[in-house]
Structures are given as structure tokens and as C-alpha cells.
Amino acid sequence: MAAVSSHRAKRVGALATAGAAFLLTSSAQSETIPSYNTYGSPGLIDMPTAEMAPDATIGLTYGRIGDSNRAAFSFQITPWLSGTFRYAGIENFDDPSSVDGVYYDRSFDVRVQLLRETRLRPAVAIGLQDFVGTGLYGGEYIVATKALAPGLRVTGGLGWGRLGSYNSFTTIGERSEVILGEGGVPTYDRWFRGDVGAFGGISWSPNDKLTFELEYSSDAYTLESARGGFEHKSPYSFGAQYRFDNDAQLGLYYAYGDTLGLQLTFPTNPKTSGIPGGIEVAGVPVKRRASGSASDLGWTADLEATERSIEQRMTTNLSREKLELVNVELRPRSATVWLRNPTYGAPAQAIGRTARVMSRTLPDSVEEFIIVPTENGIPMSAVTMKRSDLEALENDAAVEMLARTSITDAYGRGTPEDLVTFPRFNWVVAPYFDYSGFDPDMPLRIDVGARVAASYEIRRNVVLSGELRKRVIGNLDEISRESESLLPRVRTDYRLYADEGDPFIRYLTLELYGRPAPELYSRVSVGYLERMYAGVSGEVLWKPADSRLAFGAELNYVRRRAYDGLFGLEENVTVDPVSGIEREIPDVNGHVSGYYAFGNGFHGQVDVGRYLAGDYGATFTLTREFANGWSVGAFATFTDVTEEEFGEGSFDKGIMLTIPLSAGTSRPSRTLSRQTIRSLQRDGGARLDVSSRLYDQVRTWHEPDVSNTWGRFWR
Amino acid sequence: MGTILAMNLRTTLPRIGLLALASVLTGCSNDPYFEFPVQSIVPTSLRQQEANGEITPQAIVQTLSATDLPVAFLGVPDRGSQALLIRIEQNGPYETFANPDRQSVTMRHGMITGTRGLSGDLMSTEEEALLDLIRARRAGQVSYIQRYLTPEDVTEVVTYRCGVEPDATVDVSIGLVQDRATEMVAACESPDGPPFVDYYKVSGSGEILASRQWLGENLGYVAMQMLQR
Numbered sequence: 001m002a003a004v005s006s007h008r009a010k011r012v013g014a015l016a017t018a019g020a021a022f023l024l025t026s027s028a029q030s031e032t033i034p035s036y037n038t039y040g041s042p043g044l045i046d047m048p049t050a051e052m053a054p055d056a057t058i059g060l061t062y063g064r065i066g067d068s069n070r071a072a073f074s075f076q077i078t079p080w081l082s083g084t085f086r087y088a089g090i091e092n093f094d095d096p097s098s099v100d101g102v103y104y105d106r107s108f109d110v111r112v113q114l115l116r117e118t119r120l121r122p123a124v125a126i127g128l129q130d131f132v133g134t135g136l137y138g139g140e141y142i143v144a145t146k147a148l149a150p151g152l153r154v155t156g157g158l159g160w161g162r163l164g165s166y167n168s169f170t171t172i173g174e175r176s177e178v179i180l181g182e183g184g185v186p187t188y189d190r191w192f193r194g195d196v197g198a199f200g201g202i203s204w205s206p207n208d209k210l211t212f213e214l215e216y217s218s219d220a221y222t223l224e225s226a227r228g229g230f231e232h233k234s235p236y237s238f239g240a241q242y243r244f245d246n247d248a249q250l251g252l253y254y255a256y257g258d259t260l261g262l263q264l265t266f267p268t269n270p271k272t273s274g275i276p277g278g279i280e281v282a283g284v285p286v287k288r289r290a291s292g293s294a295s296d297l298g299w300t301a302d303l304e305a306t307e308r309s310i311e312q313r314m315t316t317n318l319s320r321e322k323l324e325l326v327n328v329e330l331r332p333r334s335a336t337v338w339l340r341n342p343t344y345g346a347p348a349q350a351i352g353r354t355a356r357v358m359s360r361t362l363p364d365s366v367e368e369f370i371i372v373p374t375e376n377g378i379p380m381s382a383v384t385m386k387r388s389d390l391e392a393l394e395n396d397a398a399v400e401m402l403a404r405t406s407i408t409d410a411y412g413r414g415t416p417e418d419l420v421t422f423p424r425f426n427w428v429v430a431p432y433f434d435y436s437g438f439d440p441d442m443p444l445r446i447d448v449g450a451r452v453a454a455s456y457e458i459r460r461n462v463v464l465s466g467e468l469r470k471r472v473i474g475n476l477d478e479i480s481r482e483s484e485s486l487l488p489r490v491r492t493d494y495r496l497y498a499d500e501g502d503p504f505i506r507y508l509t510l511e512l513y514g515r516p517a518p519e520l521y522s523r524v525s526v527g528y529l530e531r532m533y534a535g536v537s538g539e540v541l542w543k544p545a546d547s548r549l550a551f552g553a554e555l556n557y558v559r560r561r562a563y564d565g566l567f568g569l570e571e572n573v574t575v576d577p578v579s580g581i582e583r584e585i586p587d588v589n590g591h592v593s594g595y596y597a598f599g600n601g602f603h604g605q606v607d608v609g610r611y612l613a614g615d616y617g618a619t620f621t622l623t624r625e626f627a628n629g630w631s632v633g634a635f636a637t638f639t640d641v642t643e644e645e646f647g648e649g650s651f652d653k654g655i656m657l658t659i660p661l662s663a664g665t666s667r668p669s670r671t672l673s674r675q676t677i678r679s680l681q682r683d684g685g686a687r688l689d690v691s692s693r694l695y696d697q698v699r700t701w702h703e704p705d706v707s708n709t710w711g712r713f714w715r
Numbered sequence: 716m717g718t719i720l721a722m723n724l725r726t727t728l729p730r731i732g733l734l735a736l737a738s739v740l741t742g743c744s745n746d747p748y749f750e751f752p753v754q755s756i757v758p759t760s761l762r763q764q765e766a767n768g769e770i771t772p773q774a775i776v777q778t779l780s781a782t783d784l785p786v787a788f789l790g791v792p793d794r795g796s797q798a799l800l801i802r803i804e805q806n807g808p809y810e811t812f813a814n815p816d817r818q819s820v821t822m823r824h825g826m827i828t829g830t831r832g833l834s835g836d837l838m839s840t841e842e843e844a845l846l847d848l849i850r851a852r853r854a855g856q857v858s859y860i861q862r863y864l865t866p867e868d869v870t871e872v873v874t875y876r877c878g879v880e881p882d883a884t885v886d887v888s889i890g891l892v893q894d895r896a897t898e899m900v901a902a903c904e905s906p907d908g909p910p911f912v913d914y915y916k917v918s919g920s921g922e923i924l925a926s927r928q929w930l931g932e933n934l935g936y937v938a939m940q941m942l943q944r
Contacts, residue, residue, distance in 0.1 A: 270866075270867060271865065271866065271867040271869075272865070272866055272867070273866055274866040275834050275835060275866065275933075276834075276835050276836075276863060276864050276865055276866050276933060277834065277835060277836045277838070277863070277864040277868075278834065279832075279834040280832065281816065281817030281818065281831075281832045282813065282817050282818060282819040282831030282832035283831065284804075285803065285804040285806065285811040285819070285821070286804075286806055287804065287806075288805070288806045288807065342746075346868060391806060394806050394809070395806070395809050395821060395823075395828055395829060395839055396839060397839060397841075397862060397870070397872075398838070398839070398862075398870060399870075425745070426744065426745060426746040427744060427745055427746075428742065428743070428744035428745075428746065429742065429743050429744070430742030430743075430744075431742065626867050626868075627867055627868040627869060628866065628867050628868040666834070709868055711838070711864050711868055711869060711870040712864065712868055714829075714838060714839070715831065715836070715838070715864065
């Protein structure tokens, strides 16, 4: 990928429980996790193997051999496809872009397993290493791995590029040396071309804990030898690896006949980490009506009094389930409950607990239960079920109840009034941390401080909210790297915001939510929308309650905020610190978006429109989501900005990781930690960062998401 | 006076400062549903409910004299925890027993068909055929299904093939339950889970008075004794 970045990656807001969750949630895995190599992929020491980690495994690896430091994030995207993102720093490396002798490089790998291992046949995989950008680590391979005896595994493969640079035995075609674009684009003109070398190795695990490894490397380490203090005395490296109870791996190596190395990997897996079903208390059981009692309509004589007493009981009972009753409407045979869910990450669990409370509170003649979950005062869907089904299916498979539940549009089903009185005021004081990565001057900068956030609900769908942050300790204000941009500096002025904004208002907005028509949802936000921009943002979303497909449109009018992060606004004109050229940021930007849930956890999104710098294009996002709230995704944005105008990296791209708070606590929670890792943030393809976009709020209560979490209906 | 005030201020101000710092570090809010992420930094295992400890005979006597409702004893040896559960609800043949900590166990004629709030809960079972054999104290081969949630929140279905056999006839005398019972053994195997052997003590009327039942890899074997019917 991009060689040395002269720019920081965009720092990502929000609190990060990420690290903590990673370290704590590792648990016994049913399938074995293979040994990782110092590149952060399943492998030997430097060389790859044909092994795959169990589906959905996330591996965090730090590897060091001699002067090379490598930090990697790998994800087993499907059982046969894995990807790795790596950030490397090579010390004592003679290059103009080295900082204090350290050369930084980001890289990305993919590996596809072509054949699975059987009793007679080895596993076979094909892979591209560092296949985007400058390709410092660029190499391709085809590799086979086979267990010969219990604990004894043998690997052999052919390598191109770096992996064909030592003792090559043949040459296939010609390998390009040209860097495409401004780096950051796939190096397809090199793949599987040039010299071919053979590599291989043996790993032997006498028990579950220990593995000994021997490898023959087909990498000549030419670059490191030419520019660094690297001595390649031998193609052989060997080492030992210890596996801890939480599956963390520590490897120690003697490499290249010259130097020492180590590898530390923390694997975790959204599918298997955490306590199954969580540790929260039981919900109340269903109360079955006595037979014949359903025909008793005596209570309807004083409907209002009954409704009032039921409101009270239901408010109390739901608050014991950590749910909030917005309102309840009683009919002789039917009841509607408007619900607010501050607690459960699984929508089905909130619905299930509410339904059970209803079975214990409502008069016996009420047969139809309608639950209307609300977000920001707006009805999101109507979940309708029969009380007799609840009674009959409480002890059956959860899918039985799902089959008898309908989830429909709640348009026109807004509650006439709320039981809670407005305005409502909520506040929170809590610490935050913020970071900026990949700046060669300081690969990771961190701020820690206090944040005060408050929300003032004026009416049920009108919310004024804001957050103020004050740094206590940190070094985000020390970013000194300046780089020229050929576009309006819509994001590359981040340094100035980080430097001057302390304290700063992260956002301060007035938001109005609505339901303009069936299957339509709307939002208008006015104020300080994000750290760098204020303005007005309007959004409309079309999402039928039973649909996997949704479309949205967003239009924004923006003003650049002052660097100090307070109330000031600047003109939409930026001056490049290097060239001195003034450029104008257009007032208006916006997108139309398409969203599609493919099923089996994969989710796609396409946003087409005009970006902050006025460039037109599209962002493609593919995410693998898990019912428990974890997700791992990647995005890429292509706009009419040329690679030269964009600068280093050629186009905007990154990976996203979402970890639910409940992964750390095993208690239900709607709090998610979302991290976006960009290799670097430039000005092309940059979107306004509006925090309250509709899609996630709406889809939560629609059929596909509710079904995905339905296992928790009776939990 | 002035000095005292000054001294007070000197000692009070840092205290206020400390308090403010503490509240900032732990997070505070007027929102009852606010959860602070630092909680997740403390390992779940440290915060998990401590084992309920041993249930003393006095506790049993107290509970039995306080209620006429059915009472059951539950022991989870793998966790070293025990609980007394009182029946709180009935839904047809299913009876739900719970304790004040809001942990509950649902049983059908004494066979556990679900748990809630124990963590690693058994969500539901298809127990009809197995229960029929055990209640009738007859030998036979039946299928039996247990359902669990995985950490991913996906329902995992484990289908067992169980061989059921009656064993000795014994006298049961636990709590206020005194009866003659037949011991029943169910040995179950599945391609999707570990094998297990359950024991049930079944009364002449087909009620399970005591059992050792497998509730999955998280709970392991669980001991149940009916103390009052």
C-alpha cells in the first residue's frame, strides 16, 4: 500500500472499548487456530501456509524480526477467504521518507483457500501479499500444507515478487517496477510475474501448547539488505511458539542465521467469544390465561380507569426489564404498546420481554399484542402477535413464535401522547479517548480527557444535543506534518483542529425526526454537525419493514467551523500551507444511498453523490455483521478526482470494526464501539460525518434484523 | 476562625477535586440506563455473580415454612453454586421456578426444559418422547433435542439419541417430599455435542422428584431435588 505516509490517518472519534474487548473476550474455540507468522497471517515465521483460521477469527499480531516491526489486523472473512492489514516500521532504513531512520509502510494481503485439507490431499491456498500500492512486501504465492502425523505439518510453496527473490529457479513473464497512480491501487501488473522461488517448512506440536517451526524462506530481503542493517546469512529460520489458555500466541525465533524475532498474536472471534446468551437476569414468564377467561369483557365498562391502572403497572413492570413504556392503548381485543429500548442490543429480546410483560398485565380478553418500538419518538415498526401463540409457544423453539409474528410498517401508528412529560433532559460526564494513527513522526497519538454530553428532548421527536470535550493528557495537538493538497482542504486541516480545539464542542445539534409517508423516514439536523463542519443536514430514508433493501437521500449545506472548535464559523475557503493556493469548499454536498442485507451476515451499501470537496463519485461498503453486534467491513470511494489530485493513496479506503459493549460485559447493551481505520485521510472522497443517520436506527426494528436476533426473543 | 476556614478549604478543595476526578473516570449521568464502557475493562469473570454458596438446612426449613408453593433445590456443581427456587408460574404442564436473584428454571413434571439468568442457558428442548418414557418408567430409544444460544446469538440445536432404562426402586425423602421412586437412566449421544448420562428419580404418579440432568457445556450436570410439591 502507500509507502510512507506524510499524513495522519483520520482519527476516529468515539470511545474505544476495542482493545479491552479484544483482550478479554478470547475464549475456547472449537476449531484450532493455526499459528500466525510475523506478517500477521497464518503461517510459519515469515512464510505463509495454506491454513485458514476458523471462520470469523480476528487476529491482532505484533511481529518483530531484527529491525522490522509489524502490527497486523487479520480477519477470516469467510471460511475460505482471509484478509490482513499491516502497518510496518523498518528501523535503520535508508530512505528519504524515513523518519529518524524508520521507514513506515502499510500493506494489505488476501488469501484464498482453493482446496481444503483431506486425509490424502493437502490444503492449497493462493495469496497476494501487499498487493495494493508500493508493494514493499509485495509477493504472490501458491502454497500447500498437509498434516503428516498428529501435530506434524509440512508446507511447501512457490513464490513470486519478494517471495521469489531468493534462489529462484525460473522466471515467468516480466514483473513491473512502476508504481501505479499515487500508490494505493492494486498492483495487478506485477502479480505472479517475474522470478519464481520455492519456500517451505515444518511445524511440529508435541502438545496443545508448544509448536516448533522450521522454515526455508524464498525471500532474499534485498531491500532491507541494501538500505538497512540486514544480513541475510541463511534462508533457514527456526523458532518455538507457546499458546496461552486464551489462545494468544507468543513465538520466539532465530531468523536468517543472524537475528532474533518474536511474534505475539491475540485472536478473538465474534462467533465464539463471550458468554453464550449473556448473564442478565431472566425475563418474567408468560402468564397463561385461564380457559374461558378471554371472553370476559367486563373491564371495558370503565375503559379509562383500566387503562390508567394498566399504564402504571406496565410502566413499573417494563422498567424492571430495563425498558420504557412510551404509551399503551387498550381496545377490548387488542392492545398497542409504544416502547423505548435503552437496553437490549438484540431487538428481539426487547420485544420478547415486552410481550411477556403484556401477558401478565393486560385484561384476559386482549388477544392481539401490537408492540411499536420507537426511536427518537418515531414509530419504527409494528410487531404484531397473538397472545395465545405466546402462551402456547413459550417452551418451544424460538422460530415457532417468529413464524407467527408479523412486522409491519408503523406509519400512522404514532402514539397520540406520551406518558413521559417533555422536555426531558439527560446528561453524562465520562472520559473519552481519541487517537490518530500512521503519522511517521509518531505512529500513534492519543488524547485522553473528559467529555460532557447532554440531550434535551423538547418534544418526543425534537432533540437538542451536544458534547463538549476537554483534553486532560495527550499529544494529538503535536501533529506537525503538513502536506500539500490539490483540493480544498476539507480534511487535511485536521491538524489545526486538533491543535487549537481544547476544549472543543464535538457536536451541538437540533434534530427533528419524522415519518413523512408510509415506508419513509426523515431527519433534519441543524447546528454544529461534526468537528469540522456546521450547517444543515436533511435525510430521507425509504425502508419497507420486511425488506432487505433500502434507499436514502441526504443533502447537506455546510459551513467550515473555526479551528478552536467553539462557536465560530469560517468562510468555506481554505489556503494550502505549501502552495498558498486558495480553494473553495462548496456549500452543498449530499448522497443517495442504497443499502442491501444479502443475508448470511453480509451487508452492502453504495453511496453516490457529491463529497465535501465538491468531487462526485461513489463509496462502496461491504460489511460482515454478526447478530451479537460485531461487524467487520471495508469501504472504498472512487470520485472524479484524479489519482494525482487525490495524492498519496490514490483514493479513499479503509476498514471498519464494530465491537458491542456487551462483548466485554456479557450484559445486554446497545452501545457499540465503531472504529474506522483509514490508511490515510486525504481530501478526495471525504463525506460529512453526520452521527444520526437514519438507516441503522430504522433497520434495527425491521424484519431482517429482528429475525436475525430472534434467538433472544425468549431470553 | 479564618485559619480553620482556610484549612477546611485546603482539605475540602482537593477532596472535591478528587471526587470530580473519580466521577469523570467512572462516568456519571442522570440517565438510569447509562452504561459506562470502562465496565468492560473489568473482566467479566471477576464481576460474575459469585457462587451462591451452600444452601443450609435452616434456609430450606425457612423457605418451606414460608410458602405452600412447590420448592426445588438446584445445584450446579461445576460452578459450586446452589439455589432454592420457588414456583412462580405455570403454563400448561410447564412450571417455572425462580429465586429472588431472578434466575429461573422451567420444568415439565420435574424435567428441566429451560433455564434463564444462569448464563449459558438452556433455551428450550424437545422432550416429549424422552419424558414419556421416563414418566412411564419404561425402557426405549428416543430422540431428544436441546437448544442453546451461541455467543453469536444464533440458536444452536443439538439432537440426541437417548437410550432409556429403569434401574432400582428407591425411597426418596428430601425436604417435604417422601415417596417411592424408580431410578431412570438416560444415556444420550449426538454428532453435535458431547454424550451424557442423566438420572431421574420418578414417583409412581410419574413425577420426577430428583434428577441429575445435563444442561450443556456451559452449565454441565445440574442436580435438582423437589423439596415440596
